[in-house]
Amino acid sequence: MCGIVAYVGKRQAYPIIIKGLERLEYRGYDSAGIALLNGELSVYKKKGKVSELKAHLAEMNLDSTIGIGHTRWATHGEPNDLNAHPHYSSNQKLAMIHNGIIENYDVLKQELVSRGYAFESDTDTEVFIKFIEDIFTNNNCTLEEAVRLALNKVVGAYGIVIINKDEPDQLIAARKGSPLVVGVGDGEFFFASDATPIIEYTNDVVYLNDYEIASVRNGELSIRTIDDIPMTPYIQRLELELESIEKGGYEHFMLKEIFEQPRSIADCMRGRLASERGHLVLGGLRDYIGKANNIDRIIILGCGTSWHAGLVAEYILEEFCRIPVEVEYASEFRYRNPIIREGDLVIAISQSGETADTLAAIELAKSKGAIIFGICNVVGSSIARATHAGAYTHAGPEIGVASTKAFTAQITVLTLMAILIARQKGTITEALFRHLLVEMEAIPGKVEQALQANAQIQYIAETLKDSRNALYLGRGYNFPVALEGALKLKEISYIHAEGYPAAEMKHGPIALIDEEMPVIVIATKDSSYEKIVSNIQEVKARKGRVIAIVTEGDDHVAKMADYTIEVPSAHEALMPIISVIPLQLLSYHIAVLRGCNVDQPRNLAKSVTVE
Numbered sequence: 286m287c288g289i290v291a292y293v294g295k296r297q298a299y300p301i302i303i304k305g306l307e308r309l310e311y312r313g314y315d316s317a318g319i320a321l322l323n324g325e326l327s328v329y330k331k332k333g334k335v336s337e338l339k340a341h342l343a344e345m346n347l348d349s350t351i352g353i354g355h356t357r358w359a360t361h362g363e364p365n366d367l368n369a370h371p372h373y374s375s376n377q378k379l380a381m382i383h384n385g386i387i388e389n390y391d392v393l394k395q396e397l398v399s400r401g402y403a404f405e406s407d408t409d410t411e412v413f414i415k416f417i418e419d420i421f422t423n424n425n426c427t428l429e430e431a432v433r434l435a436l437n438k439v440v441g442a443y444g445i446v447i448i449n450k451d452e453p454d455q456l457i458a459a460r461k462g463s464p465l466v467v468g469v470g471d472g473e474f475f476f477a478s479d480a481t482p483i484i485e486y487t488n489d490v491v492y493l494n495d496y497e498i499a500s501v502r503n504g505e506l507s508i509r510t511i512d513d514i515p516m517t518p519y520i521q522r523l524e525l526e527l528e529s530i531e532k533g534g535y536e537h538f539m540l541k542e543i544f545e546q547p548r549s550i551a552d553c554m555r556g557r558l559a560s561e562r563g564h565l566v567l568g569g570l571r572d573y574i575g576k577a578n579n580i581d582r583i584i585i586l587g588c589g590t591s592w593h594a595g596l597v598a599e600y601i602l603e604e605f606c607r608i609p610v611e612v613e614y615a616s617e618f619r620y621r622n623p624i625i626r627e628g629d630l631v632i633a634i635s636q637s638g639e640t641a642d643t644l645a646a647i648e649l650a651k652s653k654g655a656i657i658f659g660i661c662n663v664v665g666s667s668i669a670r671a672t673h674a675g676a677y678t679h680a681g682p683e684i685g686v687a688s689t690k691a692f693t694a695q696i697t698v699l700t701l702m703a704i705l706i707a708r709q710k711g712t713i714t715e716a717l718f719r720h721l722l723v724e725m726e727a728i729p730g731k732v733e734q735a736l737q738a739n740a741q742i743q744y745i746a747e748t749l750k751d752s753r754n755a756l757y758l759g760r761g762y763n764f765p766v767a768l769e770g771a772l773k774l775k776e777i778s779y780i781h782a783e784g785y786p787a788a789e790m791k792h793g794p795i796a797l798i799d800e801e802m803p804v805i806v807i808a809t810k811d812s813s814y815e816k817i818v819s820n821i822q823e824v825k826a827r828k829g830r831v832i833a834i835v836t837e838g839d840d841h842v843a844k845m846a847d848y849t850i851e852v853p854s855a856h857e858a859l860m861p862i863i864s865v866i867p868l869q870l871l872s873y874h875i876a877v878l879r880g881c882n883v884d885q886p887r888n889l890a891k892s893v894t895v896e
Contacts, residue, residue, distance in 0.1 A: 289384055290302050291475070293454060294351075294473020298350055299321060305475075306338075309356055309477070316331060316332045316370075317333075317369065319354040322453055326380055326448065354382070357369055373414070379447060383414075383445045385445075389441070397416060433513060436498070458500075463478075463639070464667060468486060475487065479663065484523055545681065546689070547736070550732060552681070567698075570702065581626070584611050585613065586613050586643055587614075591691075598699035606710060615645070627653070629656070630655070632659075638669050639666055639667050662683065686885060700858070732866055741850065746878055754780065756771075757806075759817075763809065777883050791823070835852070836851070
């Protein structure tokens with residue numbers, strides 16, 4: 286969950302690394318540090334944001350053409366200067382940055398202590414680099430060989446880059462369960478946790494696989510496995526524009542990404558759907574769609590917002606495809622003994638494609654003979670490579686930690702998938718199939734219309750910003766949207782919020798309702814409309830404040846609610862893509878009004894690559 290940047294070449298390393306860390310700060314922002322080599326190997330690190338490190342280094346001579354940098358999300362040891370990366374070896378000839386968790390670090394540490402090693406930090410990373418140092422200094426081997434031997438003994442996940450004082454043009458990197466990409470330039474190389482720090486300099490990249498070690502030396506890149514098998518680097522072309530990772534005039538990435546959703550949803554459908562021709566295709570499903578009639582069960586895996594997208598998909602898949610669906614937290618699924626049958630379809634959802642729990646759950650399901658279909662946003666990510674088939678959401682980079690456009694893109698792909706399977710199985714009519722295609726094509730325009738309520742939502746946010754709790758209610762397709770709305774409020778404004786099926790309010794949560802409790806109700810006109818109206822009346826009878834998301838022109842709910850936010854009408858199965866928009870904006874504006882760091886909420890990181 287940390288950010289890694291490294292460079293070796295002809296340019297000055299520091300400007301490249303510090304700019305890369307700023308772009309990667311969404312991955313972790315407890316502390317930051319760099320190591321530069323110019324005769325001496327110098328490490329500089331600081332608790333806090335990258336800006337604090339940058340200010341600390343403002344007057345220093347940082348001349349160097351090789352260096353490594355890191356922004357941290359703490360796992361072992363509190364955020365402070367000592368625990369920040371990079372970490373030195375004992376002789377200060379090596380320095381390392383690390384993303385991941387070494388599970389057997391304590392055993393290794395005790396062994397090293399018995400050999401006379403001392404430790405300054407509380408991190409597993411300092412243990413890791415000193416373990417490598419111990420092998421390197423006590424064996425007649427190269428540093429690459431010492432790294433390989435060490436990696437065969439550590440247990441856990443890692444993405445590492447090592448710099449060596451005695452080799453001023455060498456960087457060594459390795460990964461297992463934590464992403465690393467190598468940018469290949471003209472006589473220069475870049476290492477990073479993802480492509481965002483690289484695209485300014487090169488579009489040619491190599492995605493390291495698990496158990497691979499990359500070494501750059503004398504301007505040459507070599508890759509070997511930890512079993513010492515040489516690999517041929519596979520260079521891919523990045524399809525990413527620099528403008529897509531800039532704020533583009535918006536105050537925050539989150540707001541930019543909320544407003545990008547008409548385009549990101551359209552991009553998700555581009556080339557896949559053409560209603561006038563009755564055309565719908567998902568290339569990743571091509572080899573499996575013929576087996577749709579034999580699918581007896583679908584299991585959906587995800588964490589956080591991706592889990593909520595899976596809940597929406599459960600409703601849609603069961604409605605249209607008539608296949609039983611189970612939605613599982615990947616973090617729970619992997620630690621129990623789930624019943625998985627050969628031929629079950631497992632859909633794994635992850636924005637980053639690197640979520641550690643989801644990757645582990647995929648491996649468990651694969652071992653039982655399930656068909657694994659991945660839905661992720663990042664090309665070349667681990668989940669994309671671990672699954673049998675899949676579909677990219679094409680939402681573009683999502684920098685804000687609170688997921689917005691990824692959620693609507695995931696639902697879009699899952700809906701297309703459901704419609705395609707339903708048609709293959711014959712569980713929907715041709716007329717309904719074509720109607721759904723028309724409805725899907727209209728979604729980007731309707732999301733654009735929903736965004737026009739931004740100023741009104743900002744006004745409503747002013748009345749809610751001092752609330753300590755909030756309740757979100759929805760029924761049917763909109764129940765997962767209530768969960769997602771509550772999550773957004775919690776993670777960026779730090780207001781306690783819970784999402785519930787509206788009918789369940791009477792089974793406990795109604796006890797919380799009083800004049801201080803805001804209740805956000807998704808009350809669009811669908812098959813549950815009359816029931817949700819009754820739930821609103823129950824809240825108002827207990828003096829709760831009601832903010833209702835309603836279908837445009839609904840005067841009935843407007844007479845009961847304190848505030849209403851109108852959204853365009855759509856087929857109820859597609860409504861979650863639209864009804865979530867006001868909830869995203871509401872959480873954003875409340876967080877801004879409370880002075881919260883919207884893009885980098887406390888204790889959270891974008892890509893959860895550790896357990």
